[in-house]
Amino acid sequence: MKNYLKSLVTLLVILMVVSCGKNSKKEEQSENNENQMTTSKELTAADILGNPKYLAMSYGGYRYPDHDIEPTIDELKEDMKILSSMGIGIVRTYKVHLPQAANLLQAITELKEEDENFEMYVMLGIWIDCKNAWTDQEPDHTVESEANKPQVEEAVRLANKYPDIVNVMAVGNEAMVHWAATYFVQPSVILKWVNYLQDLKKSGELPKDMWITSSDDFSSWGGGGAEYHTEDLEKLYHAVDYVSMHTYPYHNTHYNPEFWIIEDDEKLTEIEKIDAAMLRARDFAKKQYDSVAGYMKSIGVNKPIHIGETGWATVSDGFYGDEGSRATDEYKEGRYYQLMRDWTNKEGISCFYFEAFNEPWKDSKNPMGSENHFGLMTVDGIAKYAIWNYVDNGTFEGLSRGGNPITKSFEGDMEALMKTVSVPPTTE
Structure with a gap:
């Protein structure tokens, strides 16, 4: 009997140890599953927009004056690696009927498969036109183009195919502003x-x-007239x-130059005058942002407002060069970029800075045209x-x-760079 009881006690102890071990493994496995769910959870637009850990950038990967030459998957992956290294977490595209949009999503997918820690999200742009846009016929701004519907359908297809990447869809790009005389539509179309x-x-x-x-x-x-x-609206x-709004103090150095032109204060050095002008440019952007916020409040709406585009060109032989507003050079672009990032990051505003890389197709007949030179990096890297x-x-x-x-640029020679920088015009 004693031996029997002793054996029974030993068996119970063994069962308890095994049971505890199983429970421990279950708890560990459960914890691992929870951790895996947490790390693999894809972020939504609400998580990203306004989050300075996911900086925003406008992106076009076209590297040649001929816009028909599409960037390859490898070229798109190359660009996404560069932007990701800079802390860019979401990029904005513009047209879904061209191969770049679908190829970009495929490129990001491949990068995620190659590196489980790679992250990049996309604001998918849907181009919207009025009837007869970009033709030799008179644009009809009261009727939309028949090409709009296929654009929307393709955007929906891509958003559903890549739900882990696409978390914002934008209907139209500067599609309602009246100075877009070639193609603008009425707000009813966007609505x-x-x-x-x-x-x-x-x-x-x-x-x-x-x-x-x-x-x-x-x-x-609603921030204007x-x-x-x-x-x-x-x-x-x-x-x-x-709300995704655009603001371009750069263009306004020509069209609305009151904020840009300076009084010739002999007490200030040239660089101090330039830095002061760039602060005014930043404040001009703030004023336009506030004007949109003010209108929204006046109609009883409370929605987030983010900046869908803003930027500063580094080359111009036109309105913004030395014969014009003298706004154009790399130093001013650098100051504007930093001032805008500092302000928007502090205020929880996403700023899709325009743009990542130069795109020479935008004014292909004029290589010195400012539209070709808004990038933070040249075509050649x-x-x-x-x-x-960052370098x-x-x-x-x-x-x-x-x-x-x-x-x-300039092989890092600051003195050489500053020789290209001009002080804004004075009131005289």
């Missing part, structure tokens, strides 16, 4: 397609966390998930002054563009 996409979210045909907006000039969002203050405010610090810090170590290592 129609925004509502269409919102209905797809409700029916489960688009991810429910997708944010829908339209990306347009500050004036189109009263001619934009329409009933359809108010309805659009209620329909979008957030030369980092402009705005991002010299200095080794951020681009091992990265290249078109086979070229990332190096500094």
